[in-house]
Amino acid sequence: MAIKQQSTLDTLREQGRQRLYPDVPRITVGMATCGQAAGAAEVYQALQEATQGTSIAVVPVGCRGYCQREPLVDVRIPGWPRLIYAQVTPDQARELAEAASNRQLVLDGALGREDNDKPLWGEEQILATDSVPEQIDTIPLLRDIDFYKHQVRIATRNCGIIDPASLPEYVARGGYQALAKVLEQMTPEEVIEEITASGLRGRGGGGFPTGRKWRSCREAKGEPHYVICNADEGDPGAYMDRSILEGDPHAVLEGMIIGAYAIGSPQGYIYVRAEYPLAVSTLREAINQARTAGLLGNDILGSGFAFDIDIVRGGGAFVCGESTALMASVEGRAGEPRSKYVHTVESGLWDKPTNLNNVETWANVPAIIAQGPDWFSSIGTEKSKGTKVFSAVGNVQNTGLVEVPMGMTLHELVYDVCGGVLDGRELKAIQTGGPSGGCIPAELLDLPIDYEHLTEAGSMMGSGGMIVMDDRTCMVELARYFTEFLVEESCGKCGPCREGLYQMLHILTDITQGRGKPEYIEQLEELGELLSWASLCALGGTAANPVLSTLRYFREEYEAHIYDKKCPAGVCQELISYRIDPEACTGCHLCARNCPQQAIVGDPKEPHQILTEKCIKCGICREVCKFDAVVVE
C-alpha cells in the first residue's frame, strides 16, 4: 500500500515540535485524575492567571507516574534544562510563573531536571543549549532519581510529557510513524509476524500471546471482524490504563489501527469504565482529531485502508473486564459472561470474529513496530518480554505508576524503586492481580515479577496492581474484603460463583468476628477448589485466590482468629481492645480531641485512659498518636 499523505504527518510533526519546544517558556501541569485529586486544577488556574498577558505557554499534561508527589509542574525556559517541581502549591506556581516570565530558573525545591528529551524513537532534542548556571548540578537528572532510575517507559513513554489533547505533540514524539510504516511497507501477515516475534503478551491479566490472538482472529471466518480495547480497568488498586488513556490516548488509537490493519477489521470499540470520566473525554477528543487528520476513517493516510473507532462507556460492573461479558455489554445487555468453548476470536461481538486487547497491550504495539521485535524481546525474561506498568500503592513510601522490565524482583520494586514500606514499618505481604490474584508473603520478596513466577506463587500478574501491606494488615480481614467485593460483583449467572462466594463470605465474616469454628478452614479450601474448577468464567475461577493464597501463607493468622479469638494484626474489631500505655503517653490530649466518642479521659500532661465501655474501636486514637502510646491487644 502506498500512503499519499506523508505530508500530513510532516506538518503535524513540525507543529508539535513548535508546541513542545517553543521560543517562549513552557510550563506543564500533571492534570490526570490523580494530579487533580492532589490539587492540580488549582495550580493550573494559578498559573493561567499569573501568566495572563505574557507569552508563556501553560499546558495540561498527563501523569508522570510519581503520583505521591503530585501536583507535578515542569518548567522549561528555552535554552535551559527542564526543571520538574513536586507537590506544587498555587503560591509556588505563581512564583514559578513570575520567574519564568523573567527567564529565571528557580532551583529551590526542584525535584529533578532534564537536559534532553530522548523519545524511544524519533528525534532527540537537546534542551540545555545555553550556558547553564553552575548550581544546576545540585539538582539531579530526573532519570537518576531512585523512582525513575530503574524504569523503562514504553507503554507510558509520553505520559506526563505531552498534552494529551494535542495530536501534533504525539506525532512530534514519533507518533503515527509506526502506522505509516505498516501501511506503506508491510503486509498484514508481516505485522502479525513482528508482533509474534516480539513476544508481547496480553497486559490485562491472562498473558496470552498477542500475535497468536491476532492471527487466530485474522484467519477466523465471518465478516466483519472487530477489534476491541478493554479499558474496563476494574481491579481495585490498578490504574495504569486510566493513566495511559488520560495521558497518551493516541498511543492506544495507533496500536488499535495497526491491529485492525493486521486483523482486517473495519471497526473498533474502546470499552471504558464508568468511573473514568476524564479518560472518556480525552479519548473522544483524540478520536475526533484522528478523524480530522485522516488517521481514522475511510482512507487512512490515503492508503485506502478504512477503520474507525467508537467509545462505549461501561456501567460499573467488574465482571465486564471479562471479554465475553464486555462484549455482551457493548451489545447493550447485562454483562454476563458465557462459556468460552468457542473463542471470541472466532465468535465474539455479535457473533463475529473479535480481537480484544487491553489498553497497555495496544499502547505497546506502535513501539514494537517502530523499534522492531528484537529490541522489544531483548527486554524482560525468557517467557515474559518487555515491560509492565505496575501501580505500587498501599503502605509504600513512593506510591505511583512504575514501568519496569519484566523479571525485576518484588524486592527491587518495593525497596529500590518505591523507597520501601511507609513509616519504616515491616513489610507483610504484597497483593498482586486484584481480586483474582493473591497475597505474596514477605519471604518471597526475591520472586522475579513475570507471568509464570507470580502464578506459581498462587497469585497472578493481573493488570498490574501491586498493593503493599505492612504488619498492621490482617490477612483474614483482607481475604474477607476481597470476597465481599466479589460477592457484590458476581453476575450471578453460575451457581458456584453466586452461592460459593456467598458461603465463603459468611465463613470469613464469622472468623473475623470471633465466631470461627475449627472446621471452617477446611470448608474454605473445599469451596475454593470448587469455585476454581466449576465456575463459568475467569472471575469465578480465580475468585478464591485471595482466600487460598492467604491460607497458604498465613494459615497461623486464621488459626489465631479461630482458636485464640485474637487478631494478631490488631484489625478485627470484635477481637481487639485498645488501651493507652501509661509509660509512653505524654498526656498531649491529641487522641482525646480526635475521639468521636469522647471515650478518652485524662489530665493535661498526665497519662490518659480509654473508657472501654464507650470505645467503638475506630482506631483514630492510634492513628493520631505521635508516641505510639495506643496499644491494641
Next chain:
Amino acid sequence: MDLTKTDEIIKQYEIAPQSLIAILQDVQDEWQYLPREVLEHIATRLQIPISQVFRVATFYSAFTLQPRGRHLISVCTGTACHVRGSGRLLERLQKLLQIAPGETTPDKQFSLETVHCMGCCALAPAVRIDEKVFGEVAVGQLPDLLEKYE
C-alpha cells in the same frame, strides 16, 4: 412526566438494543437517577421489553432507581483505599450524615455511596464529592469538607 428531554437523548443514538446503556447513562446524567416513566418510555422507543431495560438498569452499579441528593459523596473502597483506612472514613460519614451507603439525607442535601476503585490509588484513601476527587483524606477532615457543601 415530560419526556421531551428523554426523546432528545434517544434521538442521538441509533434505534437499536446496543444503544440502551448509553441512553440510560445520559438519562442518569440528566436526572441523577432513572425515573420509572423514563425507563418505560425507552423500552417502547427501542422496542425492547421493559424487563430487559430493568435488567440492565439494575445490573450496572452506575445506575440508580432512587432520586439522589444535591451532592453525591462516593467513598472509594478499592484495595489501596481499604488498606489505608477507607472503612473508617465510611463509618464516620455514616455517623455524620446519619445515612447508610445507598441512602440520601432527609433534606436531600447528600447521598452516600461506595465505589470500587476510582483509580486514585496513589493518593488513598480517596473520596469523591460530585466531580471533585479528594486524595489522602483523614477522618478528622470530614466535618470541614462536608461544611463546604452544606
